[in-house]
Amino acid sequence: MANQAEKGVPGRSYAILGTGAVGGYYGSLLAKAGRQVRFLVRSDLAHIRAHGLKVDSPKGDFHLEKVDAYASPEEMPACDVAILAWKSTENAHLAGVLPQVLKAGGTVLVLQNGLDPEREAAAVVPDSPILSGLCFLCSRKAGPGWIRHLDYGAITLARYSPAGPMGISAGMRDIGGDLEAAGIEIRYQEDWRTARWRKLVWNVPYNGLCALLGADTAGLMADPGLRALVAEIMDEVIAGAGACGFPMPADFRDRMLEDTDAMAPYEPSMKLDRDARRPMELGAIYGRPLEEIAKAGGRAPAMRALHAELAYIDRSVRRDRR
């Protein structure tokens, strides 16, 4: 396959780690915009090599006929930016992948859910800049090499450091610029922790309850008892974030509920994972935030109950997969 760099495509090269609903979508947009994008692909390799990547989207369907797809990190040339877009449940593979696919001094952009999945990337490439990326995206895999984008798509970018806020760097704006040029709305945030806690206010109730009950967001919102439970869990996450030093605006909970009312009915990834009997992202979305809340002296009983219920289901799925 012809290498795009040889054809004179300028600028940063991107490695997409996980060519699914998130990585497949954003990676395809970058490639369509002319970036050099290399996809690490697990299950769909033969299909993608033969047929490329197809994206259905309300913003316009498109089809990338030629895609740089790789079965293993060893085959992939090192890139300037690695976009980590597989599920956080797979992060044990990072040690074998990141050093292979990332140039010295390259940046990792972590597009994973939950609190502090970045630390797992940072542990593997401690000298590389790490960016937190929070995706506000409704999308799903529709088939081999085929992504269905449903709605939204903005990314909130923040520079990651275990030590705290890092401000907005020039390198962050460069990558943000590539994403914006690909048609992706980018918001910049000074403190990655604020960004992560805010996103948890949505993920904690909706991902877990949809997975537990086999529901979509509209099903929860139409049920008064569950709507009240969603609000109660949001209040717990907001109070927990406040206890950890990340207070939110007074109307944040109500805005989240209203935004969800305005959304098309959506099945979060955790619900799809449970349906498909795949592991769920419980550590990043429940376990770590609950640890932080407990350390800060907070309580979150409804969130804790939901975590216990999901963990029971997840363990039986993992047991069956052995």
Place this chain on the structure above:
Amino acid sequence: MANQAEKGVPGRSYAILGTGAVGGYYGSLLAKAGRQVRFLVRSDLAHIRAHGLKVDSPKGDFHLEKVDAYASPEEMPACDVAILAWKSTENAHLAGVLPQVLKAGGTVLVLQNGLDPEREAAAVVPDSPILSGLCFLCSRKAGPGWIRHLDYGAITLARYSPAGPMGISAGMRDIGGDLEAAGIEIRYQEDWRTARWRKLVWNVPYNGLCALLGADTAGLMADPGLRALVAEIMDEVIAGAGACGFPMPADFRDRMLEDTDAMAPYEPSMKLDRDARRPMELGAIYGRPLEEIAKAGGRAPAMRALHAELAYIDRSVRRDRR
């Protein structure tokens, strides 16, 4: 079929309403002990008429070859005692059944779960004495006309009245005596409400969580997060009962947990109902107790969350059955 009364069997006659895990078990014990027992049967009629009722039990298997089984209340001669043993979800049928199968002045013994299922019987036969019966029984239907008794079997009897405690009457002791003569352990309680609230301390966490998670009691107890959640829900029920005027001993929660640890792994009826996509007994076990707790100014957030989750599942089951 020869009527047992004609053969000179003395004493009270019993109508069993609902020949399943509960009614089939207790009714068979009464019949085996020589009582005149008439079974109202829904799905297994032909099988039971042809083959009788079979009970497997650690206390000894037995087989009633001849069983007085009826397809409709109109065919059944009126009895001295009607044992209400179908699920409380079916109580809309009471108006068409109780007046047919109960002699004037006859007694209704309500062997249903939850808070105040008796009021539905009392509304239909307001002049009949009503007894509350709380079954501490592990049993299930194993097939047509076939009950598998797993463990326990005691019944706590109390005289029912919406007004409050009624003490222990002679009529109650007569029926209790018949049950004891059939090998059933009977405990008498002065106040039916105390008995019902105590049983809820077990039913609220185990029935709902087992149904929600597809678990048995041992699965919950072996999982530290779920065990903590069971204890938290028990505390809420105990506090709610206290707010309603029915305080419990200080060690009641821990005794319940220990008793459950000592039990063989058990799937409560609500779990079997969910698996079989039958309606669940949510009103009696969750809805009414939560109403009473709210009226008394109490809170039970974990119980309320569990109720909201189960109600969502139950509604989708009922929608599919239409």
